[in-house]
Structure formats: C-alpha cells, structure tokens
Amino acid sequence: MKVLGIMGSSRRDGNTNDLLDVALKGAAEAGADVEKIILLDYNIHHIYNCQDCKRRGECPSDDWPIVRDKIFAADGLIWATPLYWYTVSGLTKVVLDRLCCTMYWYSPEYFLEQVKGKAAAVIVTQEEKSFEQTQHLLGTMKLVFGYEFCQWVDLGYVIGIGGSRGTVLKIEETVRQAYELGRKFAQFKSG
Numbered sequence: 001m002k003v004l005g006i007m008g009s010s011r012r013d014g015n016t017n018d019l020l021d022v023a024l025k026g027a028a029e030a031g032a033d034v035e036k037i038i039l040l041d042y043n044i045h046h047i048y049n050c051q052d053c054k055r056r057g058e059c060p061s062d063d064w065p066i067v068r069d070k071i072f073a074a075d076g077l078i079w080a081t082p083l084y085w086y087t088v089s090g091l092t093k094v095v096l097d098r099l100c101c102t103m104y105w106y107s108p109e110y111f112l113e114q115v116k117g118k119a120a121a122v123i124v125t126q127e128e129k130s131f132e133q134t135q136h137l138l139g140t141m142k143l144v145f146g147y148e149f150c151q152w153v154d155l156g157y158v159i160g161i162g163g164s165r166g167t168v169l170k171i172e173e174t175v176r177q178a179y180e181l182g183r184k185f186a187q188f189k190s191g
C-alpha cells in the first residue's frame with residue numbers, strides 16, 4: 001500500500017503539515033509505504049484549458065506531470081489542506097483542476113484506469129472552532145472522490161483546529177484521529 005500525502009498549505013511547517021505527518025506516521029507504523037509532497041515545492045500553474053495534452057501528448061512546461069504521476073502511482077491519497085475562505089487552499093485547488101487535463105482531454109478512460117479505487121481522505125486545519133464552517137470543503141471533496149472518473153474510496157476526514165504554528169498538535173484527540181486515519185490506509189484493501 002503506497003500512501004501519498006498531498007500537503008496543500010502555504011506554510012510548510014504549519015498545522016496542516018503537522019497533522020499530515022501524524023497520519024503518515026500512523027500509516028507507516030501500520031505497514032504502508034508513505035510519501036509526502038509539499039505542493040509549495042512544485043511549480044504547478046493554474047489550468048490554462050489549453051488541451052496541449054490532447055494535441056501533443058504532454059502538459060506544457062511545469063511540474064504537473066511529476067505530481068500527476070505520483071498521484072497515479074499511489075494506492076491512497078491523503079489531501080491535507082488548510083481551510084481558506086471555507087474551501088480548500090489555492091495550492092490544492094490547482095492540483096484538482098489540473099487532474100482535468102488528463103481526465104477530460106488526454107483520455108478519461110486512461111485517467112480512470114490510473115486512479116479508480118484508490119483510498120482517499122481529507123485532513124483540514126482551520127482557525128474557527130465550528131465544524132459547520134468545514135462542511136462546504138468536505139462536501140466538495142466527497143463529490144471529487146465519488147466522481148465517475150475518480151471512484152475513490154472515502155476513508156473519512158480529520159479536522160484540526162489551529163491558528164499559529166504547532167497549535168493543532170496540542171489537541172490530543174485530533175492527533176489520535178489523524179494517526180488512526182493513517183492506520184486505516186495501511187489496512188485498506190482495494191477492490
């Protein structure tokens with residue numbers, strides 16, 4: 001089981017990264033191979049809707065193919081994002097949008113073959129204490145997971161409350177939930 005953590009915060013050492021690390025530790029300690037990508041480290045521009053992949057077989061010059069191939073190679077995806085204006089971060093949204101390059105224009109069938117049946121989950125960090133604020137983000141991700149050309153198996157989510165760096169790790173119950181979420185990935189059997 002290969003688990004890919006997709007870290008979508010603008011702070012590489014912030015709450016989102018901390019909580020994702022806990023989940024990946026849970027997955028690794030339960031036997032999974034884990035990898036984390038920090039989206040800040042990649043140059044992935046917003047979608048141009050250029051359809052160059054269809055015409056030339058490849059995306060134009062940015063790091064998208066690297067990230068795409070890591071997503072394709074993983075059996076499980078943990079999408080870790082801070083809540084920004086009640087939805088996913090821009091870094092995360094750009095990756096979701098760029099999935100459409102392969103999905104719509106290159107080949108939906110090829111895309112589905114690469115991604116179908118993966119386990120997927122969400123880790124969200126936010127400052128506001130009410131989980132009502134998170135419902136829009138969770139609803140969006142649930143629809144993404146269930147989309148006909150994704151068909152990912154939803155392993156759930158963890159919400160961490162945090163403002164300044166390090167605060168989310170002070171909430172024991174949240175840390176436990178993130179660790180358990182990671183373990184679920186290791187125990188996941190596809191099909």
Ligand SMILES: Cc1cc2nc3c(=O)[nH]c(=O)nc-3n(C[C@H](O)[C@H](O)[C@H](O)COP(=O)(O)O)c2cc1C
Binds near residue numbers: 083087161
């Ligand atoms: C641009 C921006 C928008 C934000 N929007 C929200 C929001 O809508 N609701 C909320 O509870 N927190 C919001 N926050 C706070 C962050 O979600 C919170 O501090 C989170 O823990 C940051 O994660 P990080 O430590 O990984 O950077 C926002 C922060 C930023 C920078």
